Amino acid sequence: MQVFRPIDYVPATLVGRGFRVMLAGADANDPVADKLARLGGEVEAEPEGFMALGAVMDDPQGYGLFVISVDGVGGDESAKRICSLLKGAYPRLPVIIIGGQCRDQSFPEEIVEPVQLRAPLSSISLRVGFEHAMRERMMWNAD
Numbered sequence: 001m002q003v004f005r006p007i008d009y010v011p012a013t014l015v016g017r018g019f020r021v022m023l024a025g026a027d028a029n030d031p032v033a034d035k036l037a038r039l040g041g042e043v044e045a046e047p048e049g050f051m052a053l054g055a056v057m058d059d060p061q062g063y064g065l066f067v068i069s070v071d072g073v074g075g076d077e078s079a080k081r082i083c084s085l086l087k088g089a090y091p092r093l094p095v096i097i098i099g100g101q102c103r104d105q106s107f108p109e110e111i112v113e114p115v116q117l118r119a120p121l122s123s124i125s126l127r128v129g130f131e132h133a134m135r136e137r138m139m140w141n142a143d
Contacts, residue, residue: 019064019134020044024052024082025072032069032098035126041065049073049082057089065133070099071119083114094133107132 021041023033028045036043041064046052049068056063066086070079076099083095095114098121105125106116115129 020062021065021067022046022052022056022063023067023069024049025069025074025079030069030072032067032121032126035121035123036067036130038123039127039130041130047072049078053082053086056086056093063093065094065096065130067096067098068114069119070097070101076101087112087114094136096129096133105129111136 019041021036021043023030023036023043023045025047026032026045027047028043030045033043033045044055046055049072052066056066068079068082070076073079073082079097079099083097086093086095091112094111097114097116098119099116100119102116102118104116105118106113107129108115115133117125117129
């Protein structure tokens with residue numbers, strides 16, 4: 001598992017407020033990891049999807065967001081299985097699924113449903129997806 005944080009960021013752009021983020025199916029050099037870190041998340045990247053799931057299940061209170069790179073975990077079926085197992089154990093943990101074959105982006109009203117984003121991912125779509133997935137936690141942290 002790799003952990004990294006950006007050195008240079010503009011505090012006004014931070015929306016993550018220091019949440020730990022597990023990025024499954026990617027490593028710390030992945031552009032998605034960098035984009036998540038620039039939103040304020042402390043990103044832990046794990047190239048193997050089920051290892052990432054195990055890390056979250058070992059420390060469920062330590063993570064604020066779970067992000068799945070569909071291409072990195074072996075495709076749609078593997079991503080759906082990981083998401084299903086995670087939601088079965090921790091239904092309130094926000095999930096974002098990023099996939100190259102995702103035709104439509106999805107921002108569901110129910111917190112138990114994952115946000116789905118198209119790859120390649122722009123910083124703007126990730127920010128919108130991040131804010132949508134984290135909306136419940138961000139409301140409680142508002143001053």
